[in-house]
Amino acid sequence: MSLIGLDQVSQEHLKTAGGKGANLGELIQQGFPVPPGFVVCAQEYAVFLDGFDIPANDDIPADTEAFLADIRTKILVAPLNESLRDEIKRHHEALTATRSSDLVYAVRSSATAEDLADASFAGQHDTYYYVTADSIGMMVKKCWASLWSDAAFSYRHTQGIEHRTVYMAVVVQEMVRSDVSGVTFTADPVSANNSVIITESSWGMGAAIVDGRVSPDQYLVDKKTNKLTSIKISDKKFMVPARLDPELETRLVEVPANLRRMQSLTEEQAAEIAMLANRAEAHFGSPQDLEWAIQDGQLFLLQSRPITIMGSAEEDNPAGRYILFKPIAENFTDPLMPLTEDILVDLVPMMKVIHGRVYVNFNHVRSLIPLKMSDGDIARLGYLSEPKNQNPGISIPRMLMLGIALFFNYLLMGVFNRRAAAMPDDFMASYRQLFHQVARDHSITPPNALINLFLKFRFFEPVGNMVLLVNLIAPKYMLMLRLTRALLLRWAPELSDDTASLLCSGTQGVLSTQMGHDILGLAKIAKQNTTVSELLKNKQPKDAVKAIRDSNEGEDFITALTEFLAMHGHRALKEFELNSVRWEEDPSPVLGMVRNYLLVDTNLEQTDSSIEAQRESLMQLVRDELRALPCETLGNPRTRLIEALIKQTKYYMKLRENSRFYHIMAFYAVRLKILKIEQELLNNKVMKCKDDIFYLHWDEIVQLQTGESDWTDVEDTIRTRRMEHIRRGKMVPPKTIGIDLEEIEEYDDGYDDEYDDEKALSGQGASPGRYEGIARVIMDPATDNEIEPGEILIAPYTDPAWTPLFLTANAAVIEVGSYLSHAGTIAREYGMPCVVDVANCTSKITTGTRISVDGSNGKVTVLTQQEPI
Amino acid sequence: MILSVFMFFIGIHFMIMLLAACYRSIDLWYRIGDFWQGILARIAGLTLLNGILLSTLSGNALNGFAWGQLCYLVFHIVIFWAAQIAISLIETRRR
Numbered sequence: 005m006s007l008i009g010l011d012q013v014s015q016e017h018l019k020t021a022g023g024k025g026a027n028l029g030e031l032i033q034q035g036f037p038v039p040p041g042f043v044v045c046a047q048e049y050a051v052f053l054d055g056f057d058i059p060a061n062d063d064i065p066a067d068t069e070a071f072l073a074d075i076r077t078k079i080l081v082a083p084l085n086e087s088l089r090d091e092i093k094r095h096h097e098a099l100t101a102t103r104s105s106d107l108v109y110a111v112r113s114s115a116t117a118e119d120l121a122d123a124s125f126a127g128q129h130d131t132y133y134y135v136t137a138d139s140i141g142m143m144v145k146k147c148w149a150s151l152w153s154d155a156a157f158s159y160r161h162t163q164g165i166e167h168r169t170v171y172m173a174v175v176v177q178e179m180v181r182s183d184v185s186g187v188t189f190t191a192d193p194v195s196a197n198n199s200v201i202i203t204e205s206s207w208g209m210g211a212a213i214v215d216g217r218v219s220p221d222q223y224l225v226d227k228k229t230n231k232l233t234s235i236k237i238s239d240k241k242f243m244v245p246a247r248l249d250p251e252l253e254t255r256l257v258e259v260p261a262n263l264r265r266m267q268s269l270t271e272e273q274a275a276e277i278a279m280l281a282n283r284a285e286a287h288f289g290s291p292q293d294l295e296w297a298i299q300d301g302q303l304f305l306l307q308s309r310p311i312t313i314m315g316s317a318e319e320d321n322p323a324g325r326y327i328l329f330k331p332i333a334e335n336f337t338d339p340l341m342p343l344t345e346d347i348l349v350d351l352v353p354m355m356k357v358i359h360g361r362v363y364v365n366f367n368h369v370r371s372l373i374p375l376k377m378s379d380g381d382i383a384r385l386g387y388l389s390e391p392k393n394q395n396p397g398i399s400i401p402r403m404l405m406l407g408i409a410l411f412f413n414y415l416l417m418g419v420f421n422r423r424a425a426a427m428p429d430d431f432m433a434s435y436r437q438l439f440h441q442v443a444r445d446h447s448i449t450p451p452n453a454l455i456n457l458f459l460k461f462r463f464f465e466p467v468g469n470m471v472l473l474v475n476l477i478a479p480k481y482m483l484m485l486r487l488t489r490a491l492l493l494r495w496a497p498e499l500s501d502d503t504a505s506l507l508c509s510g511t512q513g514v515l516s517t518q519m520g521h522d523i524l525g526l527a528k529i530a531k532q533n534t535t536v537s538e539l540l541k542n543k544q545p546k547d548a549v550k551a552i553r554d555s556n557e558g559e560d561f562i563t564a565l566t567e568f569l570a571m572h573g574h575r576a577l578k579e580f581e582l583n584s585v586r587w588e589e590d591p592s593p594v595l596g597m598v599r600n601y602l603l604v605d606t607n608l609e610q611t612d613s614s615i616e617a618q619r620e621s622l623m624q625l626v627r628d629e630l631r632a633l634p635c636e637t638l639g640n641p642r643t644r645l646i647e648a649l650i651k652q653t654k655y656y657m658k659l660r661e662n663s664r665f666y667h668i669m670a671f672y673a674v675r676l677k678i679l680k681i682e683q684e685l686l687n688n689k690v691m692k693c694k695d696d697i698f699y700l701h702w703d704e705i706v707q708l709q710t711g712e713s714d715w716t717d718v719e720d721t722i723r724t725r726r727m728e729h730i731r732r733g734k735m736v737p738p739k740t741i742g743i744d745l746e747e748i749e750e751y752d753d754g755y756d757d758e759y760d761d762e763k764a765l766s767g768q769g770a771s772p773g774r775y776e777g778i779a780r781v782i783m784d785p786a787t788d789n790e791i792e793p794g795e796i797l798i799a800p801y802t803d804p805a806w807t808p809l810f811l812t813a814n815a816a817v818i819e820v821g822s823y824l825s826h827a828g829t830i831a832r833e834y835g836m837p838c839v840v841d842v843a844n845c846t847s848k849i850t851t852g853t854r855i856s857v858d859g860s861n862g863k864v865t866v867l868t869q870q871e872p873i
Numbered sequence: 874m875i876l877s878v879f880m881f882f883i884g885i886h887f888m889i890m891l892l893a894a895c896y897r898s899i900d901l902w903y904r905i906g907d908f909w910q911g912i913l914a915r916i917a918g919l920t921l922l923n924g925i926l927l928s929t930l931s932g933n934a935l936n937g938f939a940w941g942q943l944c945y946l947v948f949h950i951v952i953f954w955a956a957q958i959a960i961s962l963i964e965t966r967r968r
Binding site for chain 2: 419423428434451452459460461463464466468702
């Protein structure tokens with residue numbers, strides 16, 4: 005039996021039809037909607053390979069790369085036997101008798117060790133789409149050859165599978181020209197929670213999701229009730245279309261603007277898919293990972309296999325001891341792309357990138373803390389939580405070490421510290437010229453662009469060009485703020501604990517705060533012109549800008565937008581990541597925020613002036629309190645000291661934010677260079693898809709440029725790293741590596757046992773004040789930025805791209821962050837309460853829930869919980 | 874001895890202030906028209922104070938102060954060039 009119809013296959017045919025074929029046949033037998041097709045049985049592969057003389061595992065030559073390449077070539081060159089070709093033709097004719105004339109096939113590998121519970125082989129064997137009848141034979145051979153790819157060989161090797169015992173059947177199935185496709189898990193593959201069904205969907209063919217090329221929409225369905233509990237809509241940038249454009253070299257095309265942020269599944273469809281998934285799990289008796297597609301409203305199952313649970317532990321940690329330091333970790337909420345990791349890796353001496361996450365070397369930190377603290381307590385400090393031992397003693401040797409380190413720092417940075425003191429607001433503006441100069445100089449490679457912009461200083465360089473060093477000295481504001489707080493507590497104990505924080509906020513000239521106001525300014529200009537305003541409200545951003553240009557009515561708006569992008573265009577969401585698209589490249593997020601301001605009709609500037617008046621009256625209160633103290637009438641020494649400290653604190657806070665505004669440009673310069681190289685590689689057909697370059701290392705890119713390697717050499721690497729990146733993104737990174745201690749307990753569930761009220765969530769107060777209002781959960785401001793005035797922003801993290809939302813919101817609750825984080829700084833500037841480091845707040849609080857935020861005590865209370873969707 | 878060491882550190886601090894004052898002309902060059910008087914006043918003031926100290930101090934105190942200034946100046950130049958060499962090496966490796 006060389007070929008067998010899919011409808012004749014069942015689980016008993018595992019050895020004949022392979023794991024995928026057997027599962028699909030079983031689904032058809034059980035009445036699931038599976039596209040028709042046939043299986044080229046594994047025995048055909050065995051016959052074909054007879055005479056290739058494949059050695060046993062122990063006898064495989066040391067040069068496996070050459071060995072594998074040789075087998076693949078032999079498979080592709082050798083002809084299929086005539087009887088098999090005839091059988092394929094016969095099955096094809098049987099299928100076309102009842103189908104449309106433009107029938108194309110999906111030809112899919114189905115190894116006999118594939119899709120089993122203990123070895124998924126996900127993505128390692130090839131699948132071919134859009135296969136016409138004439139090329140089925142060749143594609144079958146390609147599938148066979150993929151059993152001998154480096155990745156599949158290596159996977160079998162680590163799993164201890166004898167290579168000669170694995171055979172390859174091939175499923176030839178009618179290709180569903182899908183409008184929407186996706187994957188569904190009947191249990192969370194990361195947490196193993198099996199009470200939920202997770203569906204991820206996007207436009208077009210499923211390859212875009214399976215290959216990790218698109219951020220799909222996500223639907224969570226309760227397994228028991230089959231009710232939708234959550235929907236997350238993503239910005240779906242790319243798709244693989246159902247019909248290929250012969251003019252295009254690449255299968256991946258941009259999703260039309262109006263579909264990018266549109267929900268790809270209706271709620272009914274999501275529920276129908278969940279129901280099918282539930283049935284598949286019940287039939288196979290274990291949690292399933294399904295692929296499905298929808299064509300003309302009809303749902304098809306394309307695959308069902310057991311889920312490989314990812315777990316949460318990383319098994320290959322490096323030697324040494326490392327901790328996640330919160331102020332750094334909050335800037336890297338996602339794992340770094342391989343290229344970003346490769347380019348950054350040498351530049352940060354105390355840090356190490358492990359599994360894509362930025363860790364700090366624990367031993368270095370330990371040697372600089374002059375206190376007798378346990379490893380656990382230092383790790384807790386790194387994560388900015390309270391150590392168990394509140395009163396550790398002082399360690400004299402470490403105190404000496406710290407003294408030496410501080411003195412050396414004084415020698416090293418002394419001149420620089422004084423140079424950066426008391427500079428005008430615009431002193432770092434010259435960095436922009438340096439950025440342009442480096443970005444345009446093609447003799448500077450991307451890794452060296454970062455060095456040029458961060459570290460390479462000349463004797464006669466102005467301090468404004470050394471923004472990274474400015475950023476390093478700016479945290480001294482923390483000391484000044486602490487001192488101000490301590491002095492106020494001593495001299496004016498009647499005033500609230502928040503006084504120092506409130507007085508030290510509201511700095512003029514902070515560029516990220518200014519950015520929020522500039523976006524508001526754009527909205528005001530848009531509002532003056534009805535055409536512009538309506539276009540922005542009703543069209544997708546890119547289309548809106550084009551229509552405004554065409555209308556000849558929005559010249560003012562276009563000019564203002566161009567000026568805005570010239571100033572802030574280097575910013576983006578997750579701006580430390582080279583892969584992040586900058587606003588200058590795609591201003592859609594900015595226009596989305598402008599649209600939000602147009603939709604909410606409110607006078608946001610009134611808030612600003614009232615906050616300033618509150619600060620002034622508080623300062624007057626401080627002056628009055630201090631006036632009553634002894635000797636204060638002799639030149640107001642205490643008042644002057646407090647005022648000087650506040651002034652200095654504000655100055656260094658501003659330096660911190662503004663230096664970040666500029667040093668982010670260095671990442672954009674690197675990105676521009678990478679994009680230029682990528683374009684060259686795409687033009688030369690050395691690379692096939694946009695964004696793949698970010699999965700390579702710099703030396704691999706150089707090899708592609710010089711012709712030492714080509715697409716076939718990096719294709720597997722890119723795919724493997726892409727899948728690994730997705731896997732890492734779903735994992736919760738351990739807070740410590742190489743340190744034997746329990747995870748920091750208070751981050752377990754988010755609800756705080758300290759408070760009697762079980763609806764209280766605890767975090768860290770980052771901006772004082774109290775506010776009660778309606779919550780608005782926003783996961784990604786690029787795709788979802790509508791927030792009503794007076795609502796409370798609930799976010800997973802924030803960076804400068806989130807700033808405009810702070811103008812509209814009246815309070816903020818953030819999942820990851822610290823007092824020093826962007827959210828805290830901006831909330832203090834805008835005078836709104838903010839609690840950061842509230843574990844799981846984006847899942848514990850739903851949009852529409854009434855909550856109260858106590859920014860002074862770091863407490864969030866859920867008052868009335870909104871039912872999930 | 875204690876006085877020498879103390880004056881050595883004072884000398885270091887003075888040199889840091891003097892160098893920073895000189896660099897200020899570079900740092901504020903883009904707005905030199907607005908700031909030239911302040912820059913000159915700072916350099917002149919520190920030079921004058923330095924001169925007064927050098928001419929009034931004597932013995933160990935003078936030695937300590939002068940050596941502190943000289944050592945820091947050498948340190949500043951050496952560390953600058955050392956950093957440049959280290960960065961060039963990294964740059965070459967990453968090219």
